[in-house]
Amino acid sequence: xxxxxxxxxxxxxxxxxxxxxxxxxxxxxxxxxxxxxxxxxxxxxxxxxxxxxxxxxxxxxxxxxxxxxxxxxxxxxxxxxxxxxxxxxxxxxxxxxxxxxxxxxxxxxxxxxxxxxxxxxxxxxxxxxxxxxxxxxxxxxxxxxxxxxxxxxxxxxxxxxxxxxxxxxxxxxxxxxxxxxxxxxxxxxxxxxxxxxxxxxxxxxxxxxxxxxxxxxxxxxxxxxxxxxxxxxxxxxxxxxxxxxxxxxxxxxxxxxxxxxxxxxxxxxxxxxxxxxxxxxxxxxxxxxxxxxxxxxxxxxxxxxxxxxxxxxxxxxxxxxxxxxxxxxxxxxxxxxxxxxxxxxxxxxxxxxxxxxxxxxxxxxxxxxxxxxxxxxxxxxxxxxxxxxxxxxxxxxxxxxxxxxxxxxxxxxxxxxxxxxxxxxx
Amino acid sequence: xxxxxxxxxxxxxxxxxxxxxxxxxxxxxxxxxxxxxxxxxxxxxxxxxxxxxxxxxxxxxxxxxxxxxxxxxxxxxxxxxxxxxxxxxxxxxxxxxxxxxxxxxxxxxxxxxxxxxxxxxxxxxxxxxxxxxxxxxxxxxxxxxxxxxxxxxxxxxxxxxxxxxxxxxxxxxxxxxxxxxxxxxxxxxxxxxxxxxxxxxxxxxxxxxxxxxxxxxxxxxxxxxxxxxxxxxxxxxxxxxxxxxxxxxxxxxxxxxxxxxxxxxxxxxxxxxxxxxxxxxxxxxxxxxxxxxxxxxxxxxxxxxxxxxxxxxxxxxxxxxxxxxxxxxxxxxxxxxxxxxxxxxxxxxxxxxxxxxxxxxxxxxxxxxxxxxxxxxxxxxxxxxxxxxxxxxxxxxxxxxxxxxxxxxxxxxxxxxxxxxxxxxxxxxxxxxxxxxxxxxxxxxxxxxxxxxxxxxxxxxx
Numbered sequence: 112x113x114x115x116x117x118x119x120x121x122x123x124x125x126x127x128x129x130x131x132x133x134x135x136x137x138x139x140x141x142x143x144x145x146x147x148x149x150x151x152x153x154x155x156x157x158x159x160x161x162x163x164x165x166x167x168x169x170x171x172x173x174x175x176x177x178x179x180x181x182x183x184x185x186x187x188x189x190x191x192x193x194x195x196x197x198x199x200x201x202x203x204x205x206x207x208x209x210x211x212x213x214x215x216x217x218x219x220x221x222x223x224x225x226x227x228x229x230x231x232x233x234x235x236x237x238x239x240x241x242x243x244x245x246x247x248x249x250x251x252x253x254x255x256x257x258x259x260x261x262x263x264x265x266x267x268x269x270x271x272x273x274x275x276x277x278x279x280x281x282x283x284x285x286x287x288x289x290x291x292x293x294x295x296x297x298x299x300x301x302x303x304x305x306x307x308x309x310x311x312x313x314x315x316x317x318x319x320x321x322x323x324x325x326x327x328x329x330x331x332x333x334x335x336x337x338x339x340x341x342x343x344x345x346x347x348x349x350x351x352x353x354x355x356x357x358x359x360x361x362x363x364x365x366x367x368x369x370x371x372x373x374x375x376x377x378x379x380x381x382x383x384x385x386x387x388x389x390x391x392x393x394x395x396x397x398x399x400x401x402x403x404x405x406x407x408x409x410x411x412x413x414x415x416x417x418x419x420x421x422x423x424x425x426x427x428x429x430x431x432x433x434x435x436x437x438x439x440x441x442x443x444x445x446x447x448x449x450x451x452x453x454x455x456x457x458x459x460x461x462x463x464x465x466x467x468x469x470x471x472x473x474x475x476x477x478x479x480x481x482x483x484x485x486x487x488x489x490x491x492x493x494x495x496x497x498x499x500x501x502x503x504x505x506x507x508x509x510x511x512x513x514x515x516x517x518x519x520x521x522x523x524x525x526x527x528x529x530x531x532x533x534x535x536x537x
Numbered sequence: 538x539x540x541x542x543x544x545x546x547x548x549x550x551x552x553x554x555x556x557x558x559x560x561x562x563x564x565x566x567x568x569x570x571x572x573x574x575x576x577x578x579x580x581x582x583x584x585x586x587x588x589x590x591x592x593x594x595x596x597x598x599x600x601x602x603x604x605x606x607x608x609x610x611x612x613x614x615x616x617x618x619x620x621x622x623x624x625x626x627x628x629x630x631x632x633x634x635x636x637x638x639x640x641x642x643x644x645x646x647x648x649x650x651x652x653x654x655x656x657x658x659x660x661x662x663x664x665x666x667x668x669x670x671x672x673x674x675x676x677x678x679x680x681x682x683x684x685x686x687x688x689x690x691x692x693x694x695x696x697x698x699x700x701x702x703x704x705x706x707x708x709x710x711x712x713x714x715x716x717x718x719x720x721x722x723x724x725x726x727x728x729x730x731x732x733x734x735x736x737x738x739x740x741x742x743x744x745x746x747x748x749x750x751x752x753x754x755x756x757x758x759x760x761x762x763x764x765x766x767x768x769x770x771x772x773x774x775x776x777x778x779x780x781x782x783x784x785x786x787x788x789x790x791x792x793x794x795x796x797x798x799x800x801x802x803x804x805x806x807x808x809x810x811x812x813x814x815x816x817x818x819x820x821x822x823x824x825x826x827x828x829x830x831x832x833x834x835x836x837x838x839x840x841x842x843x844x845x846x847x848x849x850x851x852x853x854x855x856x857x858x859x860x861x862x863x864x865x866x867x868x869x870x871x872x873x874x875x876x877x878x879x880x881x882x883x884x885x886x887x888x889x890x891x892x893x894x895x896x897x898x899x900x901x902x903x904x905x906x907x908x909x910x911x912x913x914x915x916x917x918x919x920x921x922x923x924x925x926x927x928x929x930x931x932x933x934x935x936x937x938x939x940x941x942x943x944x945x946x947x948x949x950x951x952x953x954x955x956x957x958x959x960x961x962x963x964x965x966x967x968x969x970x971x972x973x974x975x976x977x978x979x980x981x982x983x984x985x986x987x988x989x990x991x992x993x994x995x996x997x998x999x
Contacts, residue, residue, distance in 0.1 A: 142879075145623075148793065148796075149796050149797065151627060151629065152595070152623065152626065152627040153594070153595050153596055153623075153627065153629075154595065154596040154597075154598060154623070154881065155595075155596070155597050155598070155619040155620070155622060155623040156596075156597075156598040156599070156619070156881065157598070157599045157600075157615055157616075157619055158587075158598075158599065158600040158601075158879040159599075159600065159601050159602070160585070160600075160601075160602050160879060161602050162583075162602075173575075173578060174578045174579065174654070175578065175579040175580075176579065176580050176581070177579070177580075177581040177582070177583070178581065178582040178583070179582070179583055179584065179585065179602040180582070180584070180602075181602075192580065195653060195654050195655075196578060196579070196580055196654045197578070198655070199653060199654035199655025199656075199657075199658055200575045200578045200654070200655075200658055201573075201574070201575045201658065201662070203574050203575060205574075226622075230626055234626075248797055248798040250793075250794075250797035250798075251978065283797075284797075285797050285798035285799075285921045286798070287798040290800075290803050292798055292799070292800045292921055292922055293798075293921070293922070294920045294921060294922055294924065295797070295798075295920060295921045334766065334767070359576075360571065360576075360679075363571060363572075363574075363576075364571055364572060364676070364677035364679070364713065365676060365677060366676060366677050366713045366721045366723070368721070423576070427574075466918045466920075466926045467926060467928070467948055467997075468915055468916060468926070468927065468928020468929065468930075468946065468947065468948035468997075469915045469916055469928050469946075470946075471721075471722070471723065471930075471945065471946040472713065472720075472721035472722065472723050473720050473721060473722075475763075475945060475946060476948075477766075477947055477948040477997025477998065478926055478948050478950075478997065479924065479926045479948075479950045481920065481924075496922070496924060496952075497924065497950065497951075497952065497995065499766065499948065499950060499995060499997045501766065501948075501997045501998065535766060537766045537767060537995075537997075
């Protein structure tokens with residue numbers, strides 16, 4: 112589907128033009144998607160694309176270009192454009208390309224989609240929703256198969272050939288009982304095979320059931336400081352502040368709250384956070400800066416093990432380059448059963464979806480607890496609405512009370528339930 | 538193959554069912570300076586052909602990056618096969634799409650000489666140097682340029698044809714400093730809108746007064762106080778009223794969201810807001826002014842028309858594509874829009890605004906004894922229940938009708954169809970923004986507008 116010779120010609124053309132360092136990424140992708148709306152399968156979509164990414168460095172000045180005209184004429188024009196982009200920039204000695212590594216070929220996933228099975232699984236989950244949850248209204252529900260073949264070459268001799276194919280299921284739903292309407296909710300899972308009903312994936316069935324319960328909600332009884340039990344569906348929102356603040360921009364600009372925290376405790380010792388791009392179906396083989404991706408532990412028993420700096424960020428700050436490009440997050444399970452975790456909460460909220468403003472640089476946050484429940488004296492009391500939760504993202508991680516034994520696997524991440532204390536709830 | 542000059546009508550003889558054929562290229566430029574260093578310097582171009590076919594009540598879609606003759610024919614054939622394949626499983630033959638024939642050409646490309654990349658970088662460096670020299674108290678600064686040109690050519694079974702080149706250019710400026718306790722404080726603002734860079738930004742110095750305002754607000758935020766959590770009287774400035782119109786009301790009145798169960802489905806013809814509120818999704822023009830995202834013919838070949846969503850407080854209409862218009866028994870409104878060539882059109886807003894009233898902003902602030910003046914949103918989300926949330930990155934206390942301390946970043950929330958009933962004053966100006974991207978399966982640029990409104994909302998805080 113994609114032509115290695117064209118990728119090589121692209122790299123040669125960049126060097127001939129005068130770039131001292133160059134990088135080429137040629138990606139061919141096919142995407143098959145079956146989509147249902149309002150309970151009816153109504154769209155079969157097939158898209159093909161080829162993308163050419165070029166990066167060149169001349170006299171420490173860097174530019175990049177991405178296009179999907181992969182003809183020799185298009186290449187010649189792109190090389191000239193890239194020269195104008197890069198040579199017009201400003202020199203920065205931190206600009207660089209990845210060092211030489213052994214040539215590698217990586218593959219994962221099935222060769223081709225099973226369209227009949229995709230249709231069956233979609234029809235099955237629509238039937239399941241209709242029969243088990245009559246008040247549930249299925250919105251956009253889709254199964255897709257993405258096939259992606261990429262060649263990565265650079266002028267240091269790096270050459271990676273990667274093929275990654277996977278299914279992805281996404282479901283969105285609302286419940287309506289008479290004129291009472293729930294909040295919408297959604298979930299998604301990346302899969303190597305469609306070997307199970309979609310409703311059984313990750314937390315899907317739980318979310319469908321909860322949504323039907325959420326057509327009638329109440330506010331929390333009063334403003335209070337209490338616990339949050341953060342579900343696997345929403346834990347990403349609460350890890351995002353830490354992850355976002357150990358990357359290039361905040362560390363280069365010196366605004367990161369965690370700039371002096373390497374080797375220091377940034378979370379309760381119950382938290383261990385890995386990035387596992389090589390293990391997860393929704394992972395990747397090569398980092399954005401051109402290195403073979405490696406699994407890495409970012410937080411080990413609460414202690415920050417490394418920053419998420421790429422090659423540029425590393426050269427700019429003098430700190431170590433991350434072996435992972437981030438993502439494919441996995442949180443280690445804890446020792447508390449979810450049922451016990453709920454039983455231990457005197458007053459709090461089980462939060463399934465966080466709809467909040469972006470935390471500021473200090474980590475202060477506030478937002479609405481969506482599709483969530485009030486917990487009173489160790490039991491889930493009722494579904495809530497118009498309930499704001501607020502606190503500080505950095506403090507939240509140090510205030511982890513317990514982590515569940517159970518986890519949900521979304522294919523692109525594996526997460527448990529996490530209980531934290533000291534959250535403002537109003 | 539020029540997108541504009543390509544004769545798409547010649548492919549009509551390959552159409553065997555209702556078909557939309559679209560040639561499209563999105564081109565963007567991104568340049569970012571972080572403390573003077575160029576940390577992003579890239580151009581992208583993503584284009585190709587797509588076909589969408591409606592047969593027996595289901596859709597087939599296909600796209601390819603090549604735009605030569607054989608690729609166009611292959612794409613039409615593949616979309617037709619996809620529709621036929623799906624129809625064997627899931628036909629719904631009762632749905633017949635309305636016919637629509639329209640024609641339009643609109644091009645918002647600049648007539649000025651284009652800047653080279655070097656000139657573009659020098660433009661940003663001039664802004665950056667001004668900030669570095671004028672405001673040495675900053676811990677960090679960033680200046681970014683982000684352009685997007687969306688060029689489309691559409692031809693449909695009904696011989697509807699549209700060419701558009703819809704352009705947008707933005708400059709974002711972000712400043713960070715620290716409090717006396719050493720904690721970071723930031724404030725950012727984005728400038729620009731419809732048009733290519735040369736038309737929108739003529740010289741760096743034109744932004745210096747706005748940059749001074751960013752710095753002034755940032756210094757106020759250094760000493761910001763936390764807002765009190767709970768319900769308060771507030772004045773939402775026009776940026777926040779615009780995002781309220783889009784997120785909290787607009788999405789709930791998209792016909793596909795109504796079909797999914799949106800609470801708005803029960804409110805048609807009912808009072809949902811103060812009679813002071815009229816809210817419209819404009820197609821392209823308001824009071825003779827071309828709006829930030831002008832859509833003349835949508836991506837189903839329907840002539841776009843203004844859609845009055847709320848008139849004097851009463852919910853009047855929903856936004857439609859062809860298929861939803863059949864199900865609701867109304868004409869399509871021209872709201873079907875696709876982001877890239879590889880995306881099918883969805884029901885999307887265009888330029889959504891609350892119309893201005895008769896009040897003066899100063900009088901609105903003076904009328905509040907104890908509340909807040911909220912100016913700048915960050916992100917926002919809404920729900921099928923019309924419950925909304927917006928991040929607020931700039932706000933001030935109002936005490937006895939006068940502005941007080943800046944407040945720390947917060948979040949506001951409410952149920953839109955309840956909150957709009959609390960509106961008691963609407964200012965007499967209308968400001969448009971075009972900096973954001975709306976997310977709904979795919980991204981798409983939208984325009985948002987509003988006056989300032991006085992109402993009651995829930996604030997996050999201490």
